[in-house]
Amino acid sequence: MDQEQFRTDYQEVLRTRGCSTDIHFKELLKKIKTEVERRQQLCVKSAERAALVKEAYKPLHKELYFLQDSYLAPEFLKIVNYCRSDGASEEGLLEFISPLAAQRVYRFPVFSRKFCEELIEELEHFEQSQAPKGRPNTMNNYGILLNELGFDEGFITPLREEYLQPVSALLYPDCGGHCLDSHKAFVVKYAMHEDLDLSYHYDNAEVTLNVSLGKEFVEGNLYFGDMRHVPLSESECAETEHRVAEGLLHRGQQMHGALRISSGERWNLIVWMRASRVRNKLCPMCGNKPQLMEGRGFADGFTDDAQTGAFPNMLCVLN
Ligand SMILES: O=C(O)CCC(=O)C(=O)O
Numbered sequence: 001m002d003q004e005q006f007r008t009d010y011q012e013v014l015r016t017r018g019c020s021t022d023i024h025f026k027e028l029l030k031k032i033k034t035e036v037e038r039r040q041q042l043c044v045k046s047a048e049r050a051a052l053v054k055e056a057y058k059p060l061h062k063e064l065y066f067l068q069d070s071y072l073a074p075e076f077l078k079i080v081n082y083c084r085s086d087g088a089s090e091e092g093l094l095e096f097i098s099p100l101a102a103q104r105v106y107r108f109p110v111f112s113r114k115f116c117e118e119l120i121e122e123l124e125h126f127e128q129s130q131a132p133k134g135r136p137n138t139m140n141n142y143g144i145l146l147n148e149l150g151f152d153e154g155f156i157t158p159l160r161e162e163y164l165q166p167v168s169a170l171l172y173p174d175c176g177g178h179c180l181d182s183h184k185a186f187v188v189k190y191a192m193h194e195d196l197d198l199s200y201h202y203d204n205a206e207v208t209l210n211v212s213l214g215k216e217f218v219e220g221n222l223y224f225g226d227m228r229h230v231p232l233s234e235s236e237c238a239e240t241e242h243r244v245a246e247g248l249l250h251r252g253q254q255m256h257g258a259l260r261i262s263s264g265e266r267w268n269l270i271v272w273m274r275a276s277r278v279r280n281k282l283c284p285m286c287g288n289k290p291q292l293m294e295g296r297g298f299a300d301g302f303t304d305d306a307q308t309g310a311f312p313n314m315l316c317v318l319n
Pocket residue numbers: 188198203210222256257258268270
């Protein structure tokens with residue numbers, strides 16, 4: 001970070017927020033440096049946990065780690081088959097999917113009920129094991145990162161490439177839906193005495209899939225506003241309820257949040273899908289041209305344009 005540039009860019013606005021002396025400013029710089037370092041280490045720490053899980057964790061349902069058509073709802077297979085067919089169009093697709101009150105948010109069956117139950121059993125088994133657990137983000141303390149558990153290669157990647165991409169390509173061609181090339185997948189969990197809700201936010205994703213896995217819960221609806229650049233005062237929110245085994249597909253940059261559950265346990269599978277071609281131009285989190293550093297795995301889904309064909313494993317150091 002160029003300190004002088006930072007001072008020029010932010011000194012005025014920071015002064016209005018109480019950061020008015022040189023000492024304040026130095027303390028702030030120190031905090032920012034620590035946070036940047038923490039974020040840069042996230043990938044390394046995650047890879048270390050994944051290696052330990054691979055070595056020590058014995059899955060309860062090891063067949064779940066490899067996607068099979070039998071895990072998917074017949075209605076979803078029909079939708080995907082339509083999207084893959086010659087001449088498929090958005091209008092044609094919308095005959096299979098009923099519109100929701102929230103703009104460009106769609107709901108359709110994704111998994112079988114049996115698959116959802118077994119996935120929760122697997123995750124509970126993992127949670128009770130001694131294996132180290134990485135949490136999805138700072139907003140969620142009880143979720144599980146699925147790549148660390150070993151779900152990426154055999155499950156989430158084929159789900160994205162073969163099933164979700166054809167649907168997203170028709171629904172969100174303007175948001176990179178046709179060129180999704182990496183993802184971050186995790187499960188969120190809400191329960192009494194744990195996390196109950198999730199504040200209003202946008203995702204680090206171009207397109208997001210959110211599937212309700214169960215168990216039984218009351219309330220906890222999602223609410224959607226407008227795209228993130230639209231001022232709050234001009235946005236209206238619409239609620240959508242979860243239906244077990246069904247997924248909500250939405251643009252990652254559309255603002256949303258989760259209302260409190262009032263009883264029970266709510267588990268949802270979240271797949272943040274990324275399109276390097278879109279995010280390489282503008283980081284979806286910081287809104288600037290990304291400044292990249294090398295990451296591990298899919299990292300934040302950027303690619304280094306200078307190394308054409310590079311695997312998406314770059315982080316934006318600004319976001
Ligand atoms: O609680 C949910 O179902 C939404 C989770 C979500 O929006 C997220 O993790 O990005």
